[in-house]
Amino acid sequence: MASITDGTGHASEAAQLLNVLVVGAGIGGLSAAIFLRQQGHHVTLLEQSRFANELGAAVHMAPNATGLLLRMGINLEALGAVPCRILSQSLPNGKQLFEAPLWRSAGRWQHQWMLAHRVDLHKELKKVAIAEDGPGKPAILRTSSRVASVGTDGSVTLESGEQLKADLVIGADGVHSKARYALPGSQGFKPAGDGKSAFRFTMPRSRALEDPLTKPLAEKEGHLNMYMGKDRRVVIYPTRHHELLNFVCIHPTSESEQKDEKADGWQTDANLQKMLDVYKGWDPAVLKLLSMADEDTLKVWELLDMGQLPTWTEGQLALIGDAAHPFTPHQGQGAAQAIEDAASLACVLPLGVPLAEIPERLKLYEKCRVKRATNIQEYSRQSGADLGSGPPLDPGRFTDENFGHDEWHYTSQKLREWEWSRRPTAFRRMPTVFGPFPGPRQDHLGNSRDWTLSTFTTASVKFKTSRTLLENLLPSQVQFASPNSNCFATFSLSTLGNLEWLGGNGYNHFGLYIHGVEYTKENGDKVVGTYLPVLFENLADPIISGREELGMPKVFASLDVAREESAFRLEAGWMGNAFLDLYITGLSERPESNGVQASGAPGGGPPGAGPPPAHGPPPPPKEEGLFFHKFIPTTASEGSKERGRADVDYVGFLPNDEEAKAPRQVQSTLVADKAVIRFDSLDWKRLPTLHHIVDRLAEIPIYEVVEAKVVEGLRGSDVKGARRLV
Structure with a gap:
């Protein structure tokens, strides 16, 4: 819990926020106080003067600064600042070289270029920083508080002998900064x-x-x-x-x-x-x-x-404004860059930042700011040089770079990228510019999802069918483990509910599972399992995440489920065109049995009844997991030799032992008396994206249903154990 102490070890205040000491209550220090206050932190300003007054002169506020002031709630024009409308340059004898009407190019910049009075700006910053109203807690302004020394551990000692301690100290004490010299390597740098x-x-x-x-x-x-x-x-x-x-x-x-x-x-x-x-x-x-x-x-x-400091931050200390980078006035950016520093620093310190992360986040602030501030310092030096003493300058380039920047937006993105970099194993899928993609295996921060309260209902029909037909659905890397002409497959429907990653909602999926197949690894070892050639789902989110993150062969279909006391029914279709009717009846809690009655078996197979033949095919070898084929085509124009070739082409595998680490909690198992499966492949007009799949599924003969059941329970699986087989 963060706190400011009075030097005796007694906490003067404690809260779940950062307590910040800002040394200096000029434009930069007050800006930092406002931005940090808006982030929810508690700020104390230490100002050496009695009234913290600014010089009675004007100050440039270019668009890069006026936008940040608006973010603070400060409208300079309402304070009397004058929009810069005309820019002219003349020789000492009065001859005008050019006059540019800036209103014609005002649309280039999001915000106005304002000519403000320093006193008006400073008073408004002070008012907003310490006001009772407004977001966050009012900053405390302590005047006549001359600082003697600053530490990198959050400590400040006043000339009166008073010692203060905070979670963070910001040195905003100007060109003659005392905070500067607490940083390593800074002692040789003097303005x-x-x-x-x-x-x-x-x-x-x-x-x-x-x-x-x-x-x-x-x-x-x-x-x-x-x-x-x-x-x-x-x-x-x-x-x-x-x-x-x-x-x-x-x-x-x-x-x-x-x-x-x-x-x-x-x-x-x-x-x-x-x-x-x-x-x-x-x-x-x-x-x-x-x-x-x-x-x-x-x-x-x-x-x-002054030359460039080795660093602006160390431990719990950060410099902003002239304390970090004194500016000559030739670009009119000194105050603006102090405001940008303040915005960037506050941006990397949102409410809830762990204290242990402060030093690293301060380094991120420095990384965001040092190149831009140093560049503008150098531009100012170049534009202030005596005429004829250097190479020709391009003032338009300077203006574009100075004005066309929003530091809050820039640092916000750099903060995101920093947060993403700390989770290198998080899933990234298109569109990647938004960072790790939340899905069934992780949240937006890359943390694992909670599946403990999710629910599932799985209706499955396992049947004997033709090996010769099904091997045409296998990728080249996968073969049947047994030479028997008979083989087994399962049509399975799962209804998933109360999924954290879908905000408590759920979805359905239906697929074909081919049992008893094997994959030969590069070292010659064989892996036996079940192959999944297609999985229909009725929601885009799991389809996209499953295809891109795992490589599973997911496609969309409507999957309408009807549940009765002793019956279960699925109707699958696309845009109102039904292509599958799966009907399971006679469900009851009893020992699972083989020999349930099959009706209307597609492909011309006999309905069958009773137990399977005594001399039927032996059971397939013990299965170790689930195979699937991941294929992603390359992007290529029509007519290109690359068209249709693979960017990705391999077999993926979900091991059973990985799934067993978080086993499902089965609450009930209902065995069926009868299972009906009817496919109708329709035509290309009614199934324009699925006809080629459904037509092949309709060919599969069901020689004999050996098991039909409905299983219900808790704790689904995020299948994060899926991997590439080599």
Whole structure:
């Protein structure tokens, strides 16, 4: 049972869920709290600041992020975020290189590209994470909780000395993460400047619209406006109901002045004149707009980068967001990738995850995320390089890969594949993309089915017939064990009920069983048993599973059973056309006997009465199991030499000793006085898919019925002991 403790060993809470500590309550940490809460887990957020406030600037929320926010229940447009409608790029002198109306390509992406205000987004994330309403239990937000150290065993120590313990710790503590350094091999990795910094500020859009010189830069709604110089650039876009303009002015770090090098890079004050000097000589409209910035809100941010960590997870610790992969801003994907991390991590941790699986599932999260996040990191580095310093870039490729992704859907599939890989022996049959196929031998997780409460009623008629005729129904690998011209076969009907794998429902099957045949193995050993040439069933599910998983010769037919006190009747047909009538009468509980009366034997055999002749054929050798022929044709076009050839062609075998491991529990055996079997092969029009089978069955002579009975009981068989004979 999962719990968070207070450091003294006393559980503060216990429940059948994961208790999670999230270090950091920024965009990534709050997103993780929401997704994990929605999964049913209990989350405590540890935020070092007093109010967990975000910087008053804007943030790109591309379609790959806005879709995940909608999954959390957050609609950015309702919060004032502006849909990005126009993308343009200009030279420093103001000459426009291109202007792309994005609404024309909006149908390419499932969700909108939004220009949001960080404060609005952060407040909404915090609200959703800790709200009393909504799915799951509200997250607990602990502010002024500065973390001193983090362990890989679920432990966190605060600077106050308080110790916390959880089932899982998520390091969402940003670029200067402390959680990062609990991971093996991470000590040599520290974020460092990439040579660029960014002035950041917002101003009322009305300020730009009031000046004729700057109005063209701000008058178009949803306009992401980029001015690109060789080693510096200015990015302008609206946010918060089009009321604010957001500015990101990237330049060489050496040209900007930081008043307090120890301050957080997001909050370091900047000098307005220094910013204007950095862009000296640029388009007058751009310079005029920059000069309108409020110096007391102007900040400078050094762009930090870091190499790829050896791992993001260890034990019960996982990193997300900038703690795992700091981003430069040139792709506008930093916050989006933190949200994707949060979604992926929560996705691999549904409610009910065993504690022992947490380390392996965290590795799965890392596997899902590391390639994509690392690629986008590199794209950001490439797109942020000075012009002319590298190979030509394809920004469209970057956009397609960035935007056209749904991390929840992606990780969900990877989680399924991971779960499937843990059950390599589970049955897989078409359509395979949905994973192991549930059926009579396994559930959707590959676990064995429970057959103990299933019921069966089997009506069988065993008879003497012609070996010469039946050997034409045997595959080449199987022959009769005895040279006698007489042989024995059985028509058998089983009604199965209360099957777990069919939700408590059942079905019927009827087949021909040819006794006393043998198969010679590659080493010369012989196996004697019964051969099943055809099995009719009245439900698609067992037909498909039996054909594909086992290779049994199953076909569809309607099998209508009528049961009376002392009689049992089967009518088999196809689409209302009856081809078989099997009727057993005079059923009573008495010792089983030979010599029941047969009537109307197909094939012209005599009805017969009384016991079998004293000098009849000897009984067949002891049978060891059931044979069947598995054949699957190759896929080939008409006229191809491969047409009609086999992809699979072998004899399968179900050993009696395997079936005996879970024996049926017989509750009653009723012996019959009389058995009637009548086939009518009809024609190809009335039996378009079965006529060739029924016509052959109708030829089988019944010389003498030697046994007819009805057996009822519990515990059917999943025939999972079936195997290939070699």
